[in-house]
Amino acid sequence: MGEVIVITSGKGGVGKTTTTANLGTGLASLGKKVVLVDTDIGLRNLDVVMGLENRIVYDLLDVVEGRCRLKQALIKDKRLENLYLLPANQTRDKTAVSRQQMVDLMAQLREEYEFVLIDCPAGIEMGFKNAIAGAEKALVVTTPEVAAVRDADRIIGLLEAAEMEAPRLIINRLRPDMVRKGDMMDIEDMLEILAIDLIGVVPEDEYIVISTNRGEPAVLDKHSRAGQAYRNIARRLTGEEVPFLNWDAGNGIMARLRRLIGLG
Amino acid sequence: MLEFLLRIFGRDTTASKKVAKERLRLVLVHDRAGVSPHLLEALKNDLISVISEYLDIDTQGLEVTLSHENDSVALVANIPILRVKRTFKTGAETSVKA
Numbered sequence: 001m002g003e004v005i006v007i008t009s010g011k012g013g014v015g016k017t018t019t020t021a022n023l024g025t026g027l028a029s030l031g032k033k034v035v036l037v038d039t040d041i042g043l044r045n046l047d048v049v050m051g052l053e054n055r056i057v058y059d060l061l062d063v064v065e066g067r068c069r070l071k072q073a074l075i076k077d078k079r080l081e082n083l084y085l086l087p088a089n090q091t092r093d094k095t096a097v098s099r100q101q102m103v104d105l106m107a108q109l110r111e112e113y114e115f116v117l118i119d120c121p122a123g124i125e126m127g128f129k130n131a132i133a134g135a136e137k138a139l140v141v142t143t144p145e146v147a148a149v150r151d152a153d154r155i156i157g158l159l160e161a162a163e164m165e166a167p168r169l170i171i172n173r174l175r176p177d178m179v180r181k182g183d184m185m186d187i188e189d190m191l192e193i194l195a196i197d198l199i200g201v202v203p204e205d206e207y208i209v210i211s212t213n214r215g216e217p218a219v220l221d222k223h224s225r226a227g228q229a230y231r232n233i234a235r236r237l238t239g240e241e242v243p244f245l246n247w248d249a250g251n252g253i254m255a256r257l258r259r260l261i262g263l264g
Numbered sequence: 265m266l267e268f269l270l271r272i273f274g275r276d277t278t279a280s281k282k283v284a285k286e287r288l289r290l291v292l293v294h295d296r297a298g299v300s301p302h303l304l305e306a307l308k309n310d311l312i313s314v315i316s317e318y319l320d321i322d323t324q325g326l327e328v329t330l331s332h333e334n335d336s337v338a339l340v341a342n343i344p345i346l347r348v349k350r351t352f353k354t355g356a357e358t359s360v361k362a
Contacts, residue, residue, distance in 0.1 A: 146288050153292055182279025189285050193292065 002033075002110040005117055005237070006135035008159075010151030012122030014143045015172040018208060018218075020119040021049040022227070023139075025217040026234030027115050028083035035074065035084040035113045037106075039131040040121040041096055044088035051078065051215020052085055061089035064101040070108060079220065084113075094127035106134025115237070124158060132159065138167040139199060144174055144185040153194055168199035170233065175204045200233035201244065202226050293332040304328055311341060320346040 007020045017040075024036040038046035041061065047053040058073035063086070070086075077083035086109075089096065109116045120131035132138065138159050142152040152169070159167050171190060178184035191198055205226035211218040218227040219234070232242045308328045315321055322344040331340045 146284050146291075149288055150291055150295065154295060157296070179281075182281050185281045185284050185288075189281065193285070193288060 002114045002116055003137060004106045004110055004135045005115065005137045005139060006120050006132050007117060007139045007141060008120035008128065008131065008155055009141040010124060010155040011148045014141050014148050016141050017045045017049050017119050019141050019170060019172065020046060020117050022217045022219040022230035023234050023237065024083060024117045025080065026219040026230050027237060028080040030234060030238060032114045033082045034115045034117065035086060035109055037086045037116060037118045038088040039118055039127065041088045041127065042090065042093045044090050046119050047085060047087045048215060049212055050085055056087050059087045059089040061092060061096055064097055064105060094121065097130055099130055099133040102130045103134040124154065132162055132164065137165050139170055140167045141170045141172050142190065143172050144190065149190055149193060156194060156196060166196065168197045169194060170199055171201045173204045174201055199236055200229055202229040289332060293330045293337060297330055297337050299330060315343060319348055322346055
């Protein structure tokens, strides 16, 4: 029996889809059998981030409405043997699926896969409720911005109300240089405010744009800083203890100078 | 000069993250308490009408907010008093009047 984990955030544009793609790919490259489920019906994106948009024949809605078997809708990843994607439907909207259908679908998927990662749509309406319905764990993605942290707080409240296991936080797009200047909230600030456990911090990385352009998750690139962070989170998801990277200690010339004169 | 040096070395005294954190704190107190601005406004009006029976207050300068301290939420009312009413009625008299 696999784990069903929903990746959610409340606010849009903080990196839910990128996170889902990278963690799924990361877990699969650790040898786990993984399926990614895009529940953003009407606004599907996970397929393009994964570079699998040309292979879609059936989608999630076809499965729940019985037009095809589950196996027929699952798209096999180009790079990894044990990674699959169940794409969202692009022509209908969130009301096309019911909670019960989602619960049943996830129950079916967890029979086969060790990890079922659900890419949740933004918002707190039906799409969100459906996405969390069949999940047992949740990862909340936020960025170091007032609006994103506020929405994350709301989502954490809703997850608690839904009696979900304590969610864990991913801080995305952190800029250590700005944190050092005091112009961006740091990890402690956000943990203090949201009062949940941290599972990882992903630094801002231009390579994410490049990897999304190509449809190849950054986690596969050895040199990407964000990719490294995602690899660590994937390992933590498997239960491994991985120390957090130290974002505070810069090694740039200014950071060294700052330490030299006792300001760092 | 010191300010300039601190800025260069990344120790700005007016760091914007402090502003962000403070704003976030305030907005979350309201979000978490589930208190709408409408509720606060109604509460404020009721407070004015009750307190006005005893004191002359500056209704324009009156502020009713929620504050978050040590994991508990408090209702903070800042009510400027103009003067104490001389013709203070006792509870019995007011109820008769009502």
